[in-house]
Amino acid sequence: MIAPPASSKGTTRTDTSRAEAGRRRMLAAFVRARREAMEPASHGFTDLRRRRTPGLRREELAQLAGLSATWLSWIEQAREVSLSAPAVGRLARAFGLSPAERAYLFDLAGKEDPDPPAAAAPETLNPLLRLIEAVPFPAYLLDGGWDAIGWNAPASALFRGWLDIAPDTGRPNLLRFIFATQAAPALIPDHEARARRVLAEFRADTSRHMSEPALAALVAELRDTSPLFARLWDGQAVLGREGGLRTFLDADGAVLRFDQLTLAPLPGGRARLVVLTPRI
Structure with missing residues (x-):
């Protein structure tokens, strides 16, 4: 016996919300991982004595990227925040992302890259x-x-x-x-x-x-x-x-x-x- 297809009425908004929440969680995980992989000394932060976590603090990354530390915190908490393409670009430059990583970040942020990588050499x-x-x-x-x-x-x-x-x-x-x-x-x-x-x-x-x-x-x-x-x-x-x-x-x-x-x-x-x- 073949079960009838489930009705899609009333599920579109829920499915979209779930997809957006999943994307925000992936963005949060990527930003957190990239921040924690950054060497403080390589970016001019030499006070290493009281660091309890690897990588840069959110305030330090915010300083490098010209962004708000609160904004970064909300991203890493997978909260629903407004992201502009220039802000995502500044974050990508602060991370020093490769072309593939940069494209991935913009995809997760749901934005078009205003400065895409150059054509293949x-x-x-x-x-x-x-x-x-x-x-x-x-x-x-x-x-x-x-x-x-x-x-x-x-x-x-x-x-x-x-x-x-x-x-x-x-x-x-x-x-x-x-x-x-x-x-x-x-x-x-x-x-x-x-x-x-x-x-x-x-x-x-x-x-x-x-x-x-x-x-x-x-x-x-x-x-x-x-x-x-x-x-x-x-x-x-x-x-x-x-x-x-x-x-x-x-x-x-x-x-x-x-x-x-x-x-x-x-x-x-x-x-x-x-x-x-x-x-x-």
């Missing part, structure tokens, strides 16, 4: 670029603004008008190709449907970073130059990136069918690796 991307070159199918790498920062010869041959450009012409942007060129409708048979899907994925992928000037400028530019972009952007569709069938037209009008796989190859990074394998 070239030496980090080089192995990925070598991997792309070795893939026998179309493959390309997108950065956080959906500029192509690497692609192989099969991708260049497939994406006419986007990736078949001279290397010194800058980074080709996927949205500009789809919404601001005549090449895209000639390449993609279901162009408007694909454009709607791509834009919904872009919104989901970049929503936490839309305050960045480059992303804001890209959206403003395409709203001005592409009626299709403006209409679809105002539609507010949001979609997670999914694989599946992708179809293209070659130069002679023949249909090419691929399965798309999208990967996030760098932990905590915003780069996306896209591979298209031919569907037989």
Whole structure:
């Protein structure tokens, strides 16, 4: 016998409150652990005689971060306090967090990082670029603004008008190709449907970073130059990136069918690796 599903009426607020309480407890534990791991002498506090607990006192951390000691106490007590993004940033700098730790702190605080870590260094991307070159199918790498920062010869041959450009012409942007060129409708048979899907994925992928000037400028530019972009952007569709069938037209009008796989190859990074394998 299969039990009927439980009614969700009246539980949404309770579930949300429980989730928020759990997040506050995780934030409290992380802040406390990081504070207790800090060496007082390394931060200019040399009076070590009467310390009963490891690490810095809350008052000392508050001094380093330019915050209120009471505010820190409430955080470590998992109380419901108002956190601003700049305050979380000052706390992250006082802790000396790594990029992954900083992202974790902002996630626990429920805030967008106003000063996110820089993009991956070239030496980090080089192995990925070598991997792309070795893939026998179309493959390309997108950065956080959906500029192509690497692609192989099969991708260049497939994406006419986007990736078949001279290397010194800058980074080709996927949205500009789809919404601001005549090449895209000639390449993609279901162009408007694909454009709607791509834009919904872009919104989901970049929503936490839309305050960045480059992303804001890209959206403003395409709203001005592409009626299709403006209409679809105002539609507010949001979609997670999914694989599946992708179809293209070659130069002679023949249909090419691929399965798309999208990967996030760098932990905590915003780069996306896209591979298209031919569907037989």
